[in-house]
């Protein structure tokens with residue numbers, strides 16, 4: 012147990028370094044760590060770990076070893092510029108429980124830049140919000156992992172258990188970054204991921220599958236359209252059939268222990284589509300990529316079988332798809348959902364830290380999106396908590412994170428680190 016005095020010193024230390032924390036977060040936002048381009052932002056993280064005296068480990072994700080894991084996503088991009096970074100803190104004396112602080116460095120594309128009020132890569136503070144692509148999702152959290160850890164030491168205390176600060180890529184597409192950290196041997200007694208969660212603790216999140224469907228038709232001149240077979244029309248037909256599966260899964264969600272109250276928790280998103288070569292030719296190919304959510308309790312394998320059945324049935328029975336023999340391939344996430352079981356010591360510790368830092372009870376949240384907590388949660392049975400700041404417009408334009416909430420979250424995290432890992436006077 013930490014003393015009231017120590018607790019106050021930790022909270023004060025967060026306040027003292029908060030401007031520096033925001034400046035560091037801004038530096039991270041200014042690096043466009045889009046998929047496959049994470050190296051520069053990871054260099055900042057790596058140096059920050061070295062400066063803190065952590066043992067810094069940096070490696071490039073290896074598609075071959077990832078492929079041996081059932082929870083790995085399909086690798087369809089080059090990983091040569093996709094490093095993961097972990098900073099390890101080793102205690103002087105051991106007593107407490109070890110902890111992984113995890114965050115992802117990758118950000119999603121900005122979309123149409125003209126929808127942004129300012130450059131997504133030029134962070135700015137406006138009315139207490141820090142703006143920029145990745146501000147909320149999740150460079151604020153990534154930096155908070157470091158600064159929460161700092162606060163404990165700046166308060167003159169040393170954690171008495173190992174702490175691993177993970178900065179991973181690939182959270183937005185496969186989950187392979189955190190999976191690679193697990194494969195590299197990093198484990199702990201609890202995991203805390205500082206994704207933007209409105210200052211709440213995630214009770215459950217869905218799994219996600221990415222897949223592509225390719226349809227091949229027969230080209231013909233548009234003036235004799237009936238002589239060809241139109242792969243773009245066929246793609247629409249397959250998408251319509253998949254929408255029926257989506258409705259069925261949402262119907263099932265109405266009885267789900269955690270998702271029954273969530274409005275339309277299962278979303279099938281057609282995120283990409285391309286096809287055809289010429290406006291006056293019947294298109295003889297079309298390919299679309301879809302993201303679907305899988306409720307916890309349904310295995311990703313079973314969900315995958317249903318998706319395949321639906322597409323194959325379209326191929327057999329839907330007249331618009333006749334003769335096309337649609338193929339389905341995995342193209343990213345192949346991840347199960349996760350439920351943080353109630354009543355773990357880790358959750359109790361975080362709740363207590365939250366109450367001490369904010370005076371408020373820690374609420375929980377159900378998330379119809381993917382989070383990396385499933386990695387340690389499912390494959391090592393480690394309680395994996397997701398808790399982070401209030402942010403808006405994630406994956407949209409004018410993304411922003413609330414600095415007041417970031418400060419509160421950092422304080423909660425710092426107190427949790429001290430309580431969970433234990434502390435001794437430096």
Ligand SMILES: [Zn+2]
Pocket residue numbers: 115148149182206207
């Ligand atoms: Zn995220």
